[in-house]
Amino acid sequence: MALPKLSPTDLEAQLTHLDGWATQNDKLHKDFTFASFVEAFGFMSSLALVSESMGHHPEWFNVYNRITIDLTTHDAGGITQQDIDWATTANKLAAKLAS
Numbered sequence: 001m002a003l004p005k006l007s008p009t010d011l012e013a014q015l016t017h018l019d020g021w022a023t024q025n026d027k028l029h030k031d032f033t034f035a036s037f038v039e040a041f042g043f044m045s046s047l048a049l050v051s052e053s054m055g056h057h058p059e060w061f062n063v064y065n066r067i068t069i070d071l072t073t074h075d076a077g078g079i080t081q082q083d084i085d086w087a088t089t090a091n092k093l094a095a096k097l098a099s
C-alpha cells in the first residue's frame with residue numbers, strides 16, 4: 001500500500017530542506033551535474049542499489065556528466081514521503097561524491 005500523497009503545504013515544507021529539488025508535472029525534479037561521466041555513473045550505480053532496497057525507482061536521463069531525475073509514487077498519483085526520502089538520499093550521496 002503506497003503512502004499518501006503529500007499535501008501542498010507539507011510538500012512545500014519538505015522542499016525547503018531538499019537542496020535543488022522542485023516540483024514539475026506533479027513529480028519531484030532535479031538536474032545533477034558531476035565532474036565526469038564516471039562520477040555520474042557511479043552516482044547512478046549506488047542509487048540503483050538504494051532504489052532496489054527501497055522498492056522505489058527513479059525516472060532518470062543521463063548525458064555524459066548530467067543526470068535529470070523525476071520521482072513520483074505511482075499508486076498515490078503524486079509525491080509521497082517515499083519520494084522525499086529517496087531525494088534526501090540522492091543529495092547525501094551527491095554531496096559525498098563532491099567532497
Ligand SMILES: C[C@H](O)[C@H](O)[C@H]1CNC2=NC(N)=NC(=O)C2=N1
Nearest residue numbers: 055056057058071072073074075
Ligand atoms: C510493486 C512495486 O513495489 C512498485 O511498482 C514500485 C516500484 N518502484 C516504484 N518507483 C517509484 N518511483 N514509484 C513507485 O510508485 C514505484 N512502485
